[in-house]
Amino acid sequence: MKRPFLTLAQAQEIKKTYPTPFHIYEEKGIRATARALNAAFGWNPGFKEYFAVKATPTPGILKILKQEGCGVDCSSLTELMMAQRCGFSGHEIMFSSNETPAEEFRLADELGAIINLDDVTHVDFLYQTLGHVPETICCRYNPGGTFTLGESKEGFQVMDNPGQAKYGMTRAQLTQAYTRLKQLGAKRFGLHAFLASNTISNDYYPALARILFATAVELSRETGCPITFINLSGGVGVPYRPDQSANDIAVIGEGVRQAYQDILVPAGMGDVAIFTELGRFLLAPNGHLVTTAVHEKHIYKEYIGVDACAAHLMRPAIYGAYHHITVLGKEDAPCDQVYDVVGSLCENSDKFAIDRPLPRIDRGDILVIHDTGAHGFSMGYNYNGKLRSSELLLREDGSVELLRRAETPEDYFATLVW
Numbered sequence: 001m002k003r004p005f006l007t008l009a010q011a012q013e014i015k016k017t018y019p020t021p022f023h024i025y026e027e028k029g030i031r032a033t034a035r036a037l038n039a040a041f042g043w044n045p046g047f048k049e050y051f052a053v054k055a056t057p058t059p060g061i062l063k064i065l066k067q068e069g070c071g072v073d074c075s076s077l078t079e080l081m082m083a084q085r086c087g088f089s090g091h092e093i094m095f096s097s098n099e100t101p102a103e104e105f106r107l108a109d110e111l112g113a114i115i116n117l118d119d120v121t122h123v124d125f126l127y128q129t130l131g132h133v134p135e136t137i138c139c140r141y142n143p144g145g146t147f148t149l150g151e152s153k154e155g156f157q158v159m160d161n162p163g164q165a166k167y168g169m170t171r172a173q174l175t176q177a178y179t180r181l182k183q184l185g186a187k188r189f190g191l192h193a194f195l196a197s198n199t200i201s202n203d204y205y206p207a208l209a210r211i212l213f214a215t216a217v218e219l220s221r222e223t224g225c226p227i228t229f230i231n232l233s234g235g236v237g238v239p240y241r242p243d244q245s246a247n248d249i250a251v252i253g254e255g256v257r258q259a260y261q262d263i264l265v266p267a268g269m270g271d272v273a274i275f276t277e278l279g280r281f282l283l284a285p286n287g288h289l290v291t292t293a294v295h296e297k298h299i300y301k302e303y304i305g306v307d308a309c310a311a312h313l314m315r316p317a318i319y320g321a322y323h324h325i326t327v328l329g330k331e332d333a334p335c336d337q338v339y340d341v342v343g344s345l346c347e348n349s350d351k352f353a354i355d356r357p358l359p360r361i362d363r364g365d366i367l368v369i370h371d372t373g374a375h376g377f378s379m380g381y382n383y384n385g386k387l388r389s390s391e392l393l394l395r396e397d398g399s400v401e402l403l404r405r406a407e408t409p410e411d412y413f414a415t416l417v418w
């Protein structure tokens with residue numbers, strides 16, 4: 001059973017100052033999740049989480065994570081600029097991009113970020129762009145094929161398709177890239193891979209770690225390049241559906257430790273640092289999209305129209321993603337109605353829920369859409385001239401802080417030439 005971190009009374013109070021729709025994040029939950037992650041990997045002295053900025057590119061959130069010892073993983077110019085303005089520098093910044101423009105490599109290098117190269121051809125592109133290669137550098141691996149875990153009668157617990165993904169280098173290209181980087185002056189090397197997204201399994205990171213650790217041992221022997229860190233990237237998922245159970249980060253950390261003991265330590269590589277780039281796991285459950293029911297419509301189906309739309313949360317429209325919905329004040333009421341909960345875009349995919357059993361919803365009811373703290377606001381867009389919402393922080397003392405104001409029509413028109 002999913003419970004919101006916000007009560008009806010709190011939401012009503014907030015709404016007086018910040019009209020719905022708004023995204024709100026819970027400071028307590030964010031800090032607790034970051035601490036659990038750091039504790040799970042406490043056995044590794046060099047461990048560092050580089051929060052994937054694209055999940056929640058909001059300074060008020062990045063600063064909380066910085067206080068918890070996290071760095072940031074950036075993938076674009078503006079993400080790098082935001083990281084810099086939030087006070088991240090040097091090796092607190094990972095730059096994992098692809099099809100990277102030269103100016104982005106330039107800024108990443110100026111900031112002293114760790115650059116994670118997506119392709120073997122980027123080695124010379126980087127060298128030509130900068131006139132040197134950084135002493136610390138990372139390469140992204142794509143082992144191809146399919147990646148599966150936990151086969152059962154129902155299918156695979158985790159299944160993804162690296163062979164169809166545009167990211168990373170082949171195994172042979174890794175050797176070429178390391179060799180060339182060493183020639184050009186690189187001194188410390190990292191290895192990175194992202195093989196499956198939103199995994200609901202305590203086995204994903206340990207399985208990925210085994211692949212990367214074994215590859216790192218081979219690469220170090222083949223090329224003589226000192227490998228100083230291994231980046232497990234993102235992909236640890238969250239239970240969007242109420243019948244799914246959450247990953248246990250302590251179990252995940254222990255699984256990676258086992259792999260480390262089995263593979264790296266015997267190879268004399270017991271000083272390698274482990275990095276992660278989690279976005280969803282850290283933030284998704286710690287954010288809600290709060291919206292008000294403004295219309296009801298009875299045609300061939302029952303519709304509830306809300307003041308948020310896919311421009312504020314795109315995942316249901318583009319992936320058919322499930323996001324749980326709670327009607328505030330009706331947390332324990334029977335779900336004896338079946339609704340499509342829809343936004344106002346002129347686009348029929350603009351549905352937060354389809355055929356969803358919910359309590360009876362009246363106009364004016366406030367709905368919480370769960371697990372929107374990552375890849376929620378940040379995927380927003382302006383279709384139909386819809387304006388982006390505000391972002392708020394529910395602080396540990398119960399007060400509410402504005403992290404980003406809602407857009408106004410002036411913002412929307414600001415780039416136009418009339």
Ligand SMILES: *Cc1c(COP(=O)(O)O)cnc(C)c1O
Pocket residue numbers: 052054055073096194197198233234235236277278279280281374
């Ligand atoms: C998107 C992304 C992440 C974060 O993914 P989550 O699913 O939010 O954990 C991490 N690293 C890279 C390179 C990414 O592109």
